[in-house]
Amino acid sequence: MATTASDNRTSIYIRPHVGELLQSGRVPAKTISKRLDRVVARYNVLVREALPRRLELTPAELVLLAKLVAATDLSEPDLALILPVKLQHAAERGEGQGADAGGLGYRLRPLKLGELLAVVDLVEQFIGEVDVVDRNSAKAFLAQDRT
Structure with missing residues (x-):
């Protein structure tokens, strides 16, 4: 641009x-x-x-989501529905990045598409705002007031 x-x-x-x-x-x-x-x-x-108010992400969960979102084709809104499945697969492969991937997938599964898209937006905002995707940057990001 x-x-x-x-x-x-x-x-x-x-x-x-x-x-x-x-x-x-x-x-x-x-x-x-x-x-x-x-x-x-x-x-x-x-x-x-x-964005679901009841969904409180840990720094490890945000890092895991950032890695999944960055590696997932989310070019169409409906594709966000695959995130809980991807989290379950990460849990089964032991790729939780220190987070409970299966538990996070379970917590995301009942969300409506709009809520999942809001989670994706939050994750993409995190990715865009930090230099390095790690627990320290995730902790600082999550501590910010986003209201």
Whole structure:
């Protein structure tokens, strides 16, 4: 993406999901950038409200999820439904990274798709914010107030 130092303009490729939404009239605004901004603002609220409050991750669980999410094709929203299964497989192979992978999979299994997507968003936010994915960075990330 090309950005100049003098402004906040960025060139992006509009993929089908975003293109359809922007052209549908569901997000009214005069410019595409304002429509995108409104979509992102709504998305942020939806993700924050969909994240299960009862789901308290340990640093080891966050590291495990980060490794699974980074290695999993989540290009379509429905693919998030595979995470509990991947966690169970990690547990069976003894690849829990110091976390109870089977227990975490069990805790994620009853979540609705929107809740799982909120968990994925949290994990991807962690991956994007830290230099190294490890328990220390996970502990610091989880200590931040995200409300």
